[in-house]
Amino acid sequence: MSIGASIAKFRELGLLVFIVLLSIGVQLRNPSFLTWENLNDMVTNTAILAILAVGMMLVIVTRGIDLSIGATLALSGMIAALTVSAYPDTNPVVAILLGIAVGVVSGVVIGFLVSKAGILPIIATLGMMNVFRGATFIVSGGKWVSAHQMPDSFKAIATSSVLGINTLIFIAILIYIAFYYFITYTRTGRQIYAVGSNPDSAKISGINNDKILWLVYTIMGGLSGLAGVLWVSKFASAQGDTASGYELSVIAACVLGGVSIAGGSGKISGIILGSILLGILNNALPLIDVSPFWQMGIQGSIILIAVIINALVKRGVDRNNLMRRRI
Structure with missing residues (x-):
């Protein structure tokens, strides 16, 4: 068995060990890291990232990318915030469904551009990112929706709990299941993975590639819409530039979790660990007084290492498959 294939087999275990060792190291530097209060805050802050990582994994598995999710999140959150501020009696569930609907529509548009119009995902989503971001400023008139304009019932979405679990974490768990x-x-x-592994073979076997691509971008849009409502509820603020650049953090969580940019591979368990690792880095580095400039460098280095490992894994797996064919 090659080195790459060996890494593929134990990759998630290795990532889990790294998370444990990192947590122990941070705890030794700052005893407040592994307190219940800090861990709860950290997991709550990571929940929205983890939700978005699910959709991004499906998109990347099909050899795509979605750079518009931050803008979709902002647009959905803004429309939900404007609605509850104008109609304070709006049920929080209705606000969540409204956000999801806005996200789904956004995803359907991108899915059409990628699957039917044949536009490269990076170009289609980059263009729509600016469209959605502009639409957010237009519907809001360039203004913010602040905490005092939102009803308590809406803000309680992020602070309430279900079965003793914070609502954001509970929603993330349901989505992962x-x-x-x-x-x-x-x-x-299974067809999503087939399309990502070999689009031509998938098409020959009777899979509708266009339908699958349309589906994954629609799912990504719906999850972005959900995340938009949760984000605005959590931070009690809706702005035109909400979550600007957040798509890069989501992509990073997927890459850290072992999702191959080349498509065809990625696991739910992997992106859970990737999201947790990114959440730990965001939480722990300030706790041990690491300079903000070093924080960016450290996070970038870890992501780069993950990309290199992914490349080794893919090379090892490909080599193993080639040897099996020859045998």
Whole structure:
């Protein structure tokens, strides 16, 4: 077995060990890191990132990318915030469904551009990112929606709990369970990986590639819309530049979790660990008084190492497959 294939087999275990060792190291530097209060805050802050990582994983698995999710998040959050500020009696569930609907529409548009119009994902999503960001400023008139304009029931979405678990974390858990079942046990879930592994073979075998691409971008849009409402509720503020650049953090969480940019591979368990690692870095580095400039450098270095490992894994797996064919 090659080195790359060996890494592929134990990659997630290695990532888990790294997270444990990193946590122990930070705890030794700052005893407040592993306190219940800090851990709860850290997981809560990571929940939105983790939700978006699920959709981004599906997109990347199909050899795509979505740079518009930060703008979609901002647009959905702004429309939900404007709605609840104008109609304070709006049920929080209705606000969440409204945000998801806005996100789904955004995802459908991008899915059409990629699957039917044949535009490269990076170009289509980059263009729509600016469209959605501009639409956010237009619907808001360039103004913010601040905490005092939002009803308490809306702000309580992020602070309430279900079965003793923070609502954001609870929603993230439900999404991970649902999508684990979807990609593992449904025909469509397996087709997503088939399209990413070899689009030509998938097409020959009868899979509708366009339909699959349209689906994954629609899912990504819906999750972005959900994240938009949760974000605005959590921070009690809706702005035109909300989550600007956040798509890069989501992509980083996927890469750290072992999702191959080349498409065809990625696991739910991997992106959970990737999101947790990114959450730990965001939380721990300030706690141990690391300079903000060094924080960016450290995060970038870890992401680069993850990309290199992914490349080694892919090379090792490809080599193993080639040897098996020859045998």
